[in-house]
Amino acid sequence: MAEGEKPTSLKDLDERLRAARNSRTGTAKGDSGKGRGEQGGLGTALRVGVDLVAALGVGVGIGLLLDYWLGTKPWLLIVFFLLGAAAGFLNVFRVASGYGLAAGYKKPGDEDVKDKD
Amino acid sequence: MASPLEQFEIHPIIPLQVGGVDISFTNSSLYMVITLVLIAGFMMLGMRHRALVPNRFQCAVELSYEFIANLLRDTIGNEGRKYFPFVFTVFMFVLFGNLLGMTPYSFTFTSHIVVTFGLAIVIFIGVTILGFAKHGIHFFSFFLPPGTPLPMWPLLIPIEVISYLSRPISLSVRLFANMLAGHTLLKVIAGFIAMLGVFGIVPFAFVVVLTGLEILIAFLQAYVFTILTCLYINDALHLH
Numbered sequence: 106m107a108e109g110e111k112p113t114s115l116k117d118l119d120e121r122l123r124a125a126r127n128s129r130t131g132t133a134k135g136d137s138g139k140g141r142g143e144q145g146g147l148g149t150a151l152r153v154g155v156d157l158v159a160a161l162g163v164g165v166g167i168g169l170l171l172d173y174w175l176g177t178k179p180w181l182l183i184v185f186f187l188l189g190a191a192a193g194f195l196n197v198f199r200v201a202s203g204y205g206l207a208a209g210y211k212k213p214g215d216e217d218v219k220d221k222d
Numbered sequence: 223m224a225s226p227l228e229q230f231e232i233h234p235i236i237p238l239q240v241g242g243v244d245i246s247f248t249n250s251s252l253y254m255v256i257t258l259v260l261i262a263g264f265m266m267l268g269m270r271h272r273a274l275v276p277n278r279f280q281c282a283v284e285l286s287y288e289f290i291a292n293l294l295r296d297t298i299g300n301e302g303r304k305y306f307p308f309v310f311t312v313f314m315f316v317l318f319g320n321l322l323g324m325t326p327y328s329f330t331f332t333s334h335i336v337v338t339f340g341l342a343i344v345i346f347i348g349v350t351i352l353g354f355a356k357h358g359i360h361f362f363s364f365f366l367p368p369g370t371p372l373p374m375w376p377l378l379i380p381i382e383v384i385s386y387l388s389r390p391i392s393l394s395v396r397l398f399a400n401m402l403a404g405h406t407l408l409k410v411i412a413g414f415i416a417m418l419g420v421f422g423i424v425p426f427a428f429v430v431v432l433t434g435l436e437i438l439i440a441f442l443q444a445y446v447f448t449i450l451t452c453l454y455i456n457d458a459l460h461l462h
Contacts, residue, residue, distance in 0.1 A: 155395050160392075192381045196392070
């Protein structure tokens, strides 16, 4: 008896799988930036420090290299140190407020979501 | 007593020199090969039966598959499915490398900046090529946030470029520093056990707790590495 029922239950399962998959692909379209803020505190904390320092390091590196090539000893290093620091803060800002957005510019309607959590 | 940094030393197992370049098969390479064999074994043995009702082993394989599939769907959306093989490979390689390093007497290849930077630069260059292939010259608008007033351009463009260039560095340094610091700390505290005699029970308890924490970090860092890869792919596909 149980074996006779098996094919129908498999077909049923197949239909349910297809329905579930369709509903998922339907919802996933459009809201591509959804899971961004759901990383948890520890993951975010580990990211912030390195992001800050890495941009500063890149800035200093570019400054030193350009100084070496152009012979403008300390000036470009100073400029790129400041730019690197700014980029570092921009990185931290992005970690805190969602990736892919520039400082000060948010997608319309995004503020309400951020204020709630 | 052995130095706590001795565990990170690289020894050639099969010395090889090609055109003056040292390409020896080292203990680092050996552990990478072991990682690949373990991943392949895990996937193939787990999916051997392909049962409709999975056993525990198959469950673990399906769990890791669904974890990455959901991550891709949440961060990139449906276009992200194309990149599943790459993202899954990166995740499994880093995760198994981290976990393999947690077994005693083993070598942690993810604690070497060369390995993590190699992974990160491949991701960085790949994502940049992807952005150019998808958007052509329009990709440069990535460095200019929409709605920026003209006087701000000379200031914002260098900042955005530096921020973009810092990606492979922060990606690689994060993983490398976490693994290096964790494993050094474990060895340092383990060294106190022998020194303190009977009172060594205190650092021993510490080591037990830290081992648990290190396993958490192993998972977490593999996860962070993967989710950042996904976010970078997403940025290249959608720009701002």
